[in-house]
Amino acid sequence: MASQLTRKELKQDKFAVEVEHTVDYFAAHRRQTLRYGVTALIVIVIAGGAWYFRNSQQSVRQQVLGEALTLANAPVGVQQPGAPQTFPTDAAKSDAVTKAFNKIVSDYGGTQEGYVAEYYLGANALGSGRPDEARKKYQDVADHADANFASLAKLSLAQIDAGDNKLPDAEKIFKDLIDHPTALVSKAQATIAYARAIGPTRPDEARKMLTQLSADKDQTGVAPIANQALAELPQK
Numbered sequence: 001m002a003s004q005l006t007r008k009e010l011k012q013d014k015f016a017v018e019v020e021h022t023v024d025y026f027a028a029h030r031r032q033t034l035r036y037g038v039t040a041l042i043v044i045v046i047a048g049g050a051w052y053f054r055n056s057q058q059s060v061r062q063q064v065l066g067e068a069l070t071l072a073n074a075p076v077g078v079q080q081p082g083a084p085q086t087f088p089t090d091a092a093k094s095d096a097v098t099k100a101f102n103k104i105v106s107d108y109g110g111t112q113e114g115y116v117a118e119y120y121l122g123a124n125a126l127g128s129g130r131p132d133e134a135r136k137k138y139q140d141v142a143d144h145a146d147a148n149f150a151s152l153a154k155l156s157l158a159q160i161d162a163g164d165n166k167l168p169d170a171e172k173i174f175k176d177l178i179d180h181p182t183a184l185v186s187k188a189q190a191t192i193a194y195a196r197a198i199g200p201t202r203p204d205e206a207r208k209m210l211t212q213l214s215a216d217k218d219q220t221g222v223a224p225i226a227n228q229a230l231a232e233l234p235q236k
Contacts, residue, residue: 061104061113068100068117098124115145119153126160135160151177151185155193162197170197188213188222192229203233 071085076093079086087093097120104117122137138160141153154173161170174197177190191213195206207230214226 061108061111064104064108065113065116068097068104071097071100072120094124110144112146112149115141115149119145119149119156122153122156126156131160131164147180148182148184151180151182155185155190158193158197167197167201188216192222192225196229196232199229199233207233 071093074085074087074093076087076090087096101117101120101124105114105121108114108117118137119141122134122141125131125137126134135157138153138156142150142157144150145153154177158170158173158177161167161173171194174190174194177185178187178194181187181190191209195209199206210226210230210233214223214230216222
């Protein structure tokens with residue numbers, strides 16, 4: 001997995017660190033992800049988040065969300081003796097996980113757990129070729145969840161806009177994320193995502209942004225990701 005982008009900034013909990021690792025991974029492997037980039041990351045982020053919710057004070061909502069997260073993290077294949085739940089096929093897993101998260105949204109809409117579930121469902125909709133549905137869910141999370149999860153939703157919305165050639169709309173979101181970093185979307189992450197979005201049409205501007213990040217010795221772990229993004233820019 002890619003380097004730890006802002007470990008010094010993230011001392012709140014292991015879930016925040018897991019999110020950072022996953023964002024870094026998708027930033028470094030953008031060509032192998034969906035064309036909307038980091039919108040797919042939450043599928044893995046949610047799975048990694050199971051640790052966080054299992055180790056938080058247990059409320060009913062957290063317990064239910066933790067169970068859904070465990071399903072999202074379950075393997076696909078032959079059930080092994082003594083192993084946790086295993087799904088026979090990807091389709092069976094997708095159906096079970098989607099049902100679990102839909103129930104959380106239905107039962108606990110308006111709560112933090114409900115917004116986490118809605119974010120997952122947005123990513124699932126996007127991955128299934130339903131960008132309009134994904135946008136609606138991400139927008140609800142961006143408008144109503146706490147600052148951390150809202151920032152993840154905004155990052156996903158910006159990626160969708162960039163993928164749909166709505167760059168002016170995407171730029172507004174990227175700039176807002178850069179000006180208002182959170183524990184889950186750092187200034188450096190938002191800057192790299194912004195540079196990747198404008199790179200195909202404004203490579204010189206993107207190159208300047210990424211070069212500054214690459215040279216910033218205070219941003220531990222940023223340089224390799226910035227350099228990877230630099231390498232992807234159109235050559236002069």
